[in-house]
Amino acid sequence: MWKRVVxxxxxxxxxxxxxxxxxxxxxxxxxxxxxxxFLVAAAFLVLGIVLGVRVFAAPAPTAFDGNPKAxxxxxxxxxxxxxxxxxxAGHSNKEIAAHLHVSPNTVKTHVARLFEKLGAKRRTxxxxxxxxxxxxx
Amino acid sequence: MWKRVVxxxxxxxxxxxxxxxxxxxxxxxxxxxxxxxFLVAAAFLVLGIVLGVRVFAAPAPTAFDGNPKAxxxxxxxxxxxxxxxxxxAGHSNKEIAAHLHVSPNTVKTHVARLFEKLGAKRRTxxxxxxxxxxxxx
DNA sequence: GCCAAGTTCACCCGTTCGGGCGATTGCCAG
DNA sequence: CTGGCAATCGCCCGAACGGGTGAACTTGGC
Numbered sequence: 001m002w003k004r005v006v007x008x009x010x011x012x013x014x015x016x017x018x019x020x021x022x023x024x025x026x027x028x029x030x031x032x033x034x035x036x037x038f039l040v041a042a043a044f045l046v047l048g049i050v051l052g053v054r055v056f057a058a059p060a061p062t063a064f065d066g067n068p069k070a071x072x073x074x075x076x077x078x079x080x081x082x083x084x085x086x087x088x089a090g091h092s093n094k095e096i097a098a099h100l101h102v103s104p105n106t107v108k109t110h111v112a113r114l115f116e117k118l119g120a121k122r123r124t125x126x127x128x129x130x131x132x133x134x135x136x137x
Numbered sequence: 138m139w140k141r142v143v144x145x146x147x148x149x150x151x152x153x154x155x156x157x158x159x160x161x162x163x164x165x166x167x168x169x170x171x172x173x174x175f176l177v178a179a180a181f182l183v184l185g186i187v188l189g190v191r192v193f194a195a196p197a198p199t200a201f202d203g204n205p206k207a208x209x210x211x212x213x214x215x216x217x218x219x220x221x222x223x224x225x226a227g228h229s230n231k232e233i234a235a236h237l238h239v240s241p242n243t244v245k246t247h248v249a250r251l252f253e254k255l256g257a258k259r260r261t262x263x264x265x266x267x268x269x270x271x272x273x274x
Numbered sequence: 275g276c277c278a279a280g281t282t283c284a285c286c287c288g289t290t291c292g293g294g295c296g297a298t299t300g301c302c303a304g
Numbered sequence: 305c306t307g308g309c310a311a312t313c314g315c316c317c318g319a320a321c322g323g324g325t326g327a328a329c330t331t332g333g334c
Contacts, residue, residue, distance in 0.1 A: 037177060044178040048185020056190040077310060090262035092290075105313050112292070122320085123261055123291080125227035214280060229320070242283050249322070259290090260321080 074117045074133075081135075083110040088127045088136040211254045211270075218272075220247040225264045225273040 076084070079100075086096040093111065097104040111123065118133075120126035130136040213221070216237075223233040230248065234241040248260065257263035267273045 037174065040174060041177050041181045044181040045185040045188075048182040048187075049189040050185075051182075052186035052189020053193045054189075056186075079311065087261070088265070090257070090259060090265035092259060094290085102311085103313055105315085106311075108292080109312080112294095115292080120227070121292085122227060122229060124224070124264060127261060127264065128225075128227035216281065231320085239281085240283055242285090243281075245322080246282080249324095252322080258322085 076114075076117060076135075080110050080114055080117075083107060084114055084126075084130055085136060087111065087114070087123055088130060213251075213254060213272075217247050217251055217254075220244060221251055221263075221267055222273060224248065224251070224260055225267060 083096060086099060093104050093107045097107045114126055118126045118129040120129050220233060223236060230241050230244045234244045251263055255263045255266040257266050
């Protein structure tokens with residue numbers, strides 16, 4: 001975030017310097033006038049477009065998962081969340097057990113708790129619920 | 138789409154008229170100068186930001202489902218698609234059978250074909266693949 | 275007419291899943 | 305220190321799922 005602010009600050013500073021140079025050129029040549037004005041307008045137009053895209057277009061695809069509100073409301077523990085993500089990735093209990101370095105029995109326990117908290121009877125249903133709640137992308 | 142283009146055209150025309158008016162003012166007052174330049178720059182900056190946001194921020198939510206290309210590429214039949222949607226909705230074979238008014242055995246057959254075509258071994262994996270291909274939302 | 279493809283259903287068998295119950299360990303708050 | 309909670313693992317059993325195979329029947333096209 002601060003990197004971005006500093007970056008744009010530097011950009012504006014560079015723009016200001018450029019303007020001062022242009023101003024100098026203008027004084028020297030006495031009224032190059034409209035061309036100069038056009039250049040300034042174009043430059044700021046481009047700058048504006050870049051700013052608009054970079055600043056306001058970014059948050060759109062960042063409607064990121066892991067909705068903390070839903071997680072808290074359901075009382076999902078950290079380990080359960082990990083299992084839930086593996087679940088949504090389409091892995092079997094055995095695979096999840098391997099990925100998390102635990103026994104398949106443990107995974108079964110976590111999955112069972114997830115079913116309770118999500119109000120699901122099947123893992124496919126649990127995935128659907130988790131997606132509806134925005135916990136999983 | 139054309140409405141947008143026309144709208145921005147009108148906006149630019151209005152901006153041009155405003156500029157001509159400002160130009161007139163400048164000639165009258167002889168070198169209001171830097172303030173004028175600043176105003177032009179600011180106006181174009183704002184215009185640029187608006188353009189950037191309006192044009193490039195929108196297309197995010199337009200990632201619709203039912204991708205016909207993927208469906209054709211995989212050779213999914215109509216019935217298989219119906220089963221696939223039920224599958225992604227988190228229903229069991231028995232429930233799908235009831236919804237489609239067929240035998241659970243039939244559903245099993247369709248699901249097995251879906252696994253072949255989607256390259257999946259579990260129904261959760263099939264759901265994931267279908268989502269990646271944009272066949273289901 | 276006959277072939278191809280889609281849809282439908284059936285049976286067997288092995289694996290996975292889900293429910294239920296119990297148990298241990300570690301940590302943190304009261 | 306004691307009770308609660310999360311995490312871990314085990315076992316049993318029934319239900320659901322998945323693989324394999326076979327077989328009708330319909331529909332559209334060659």
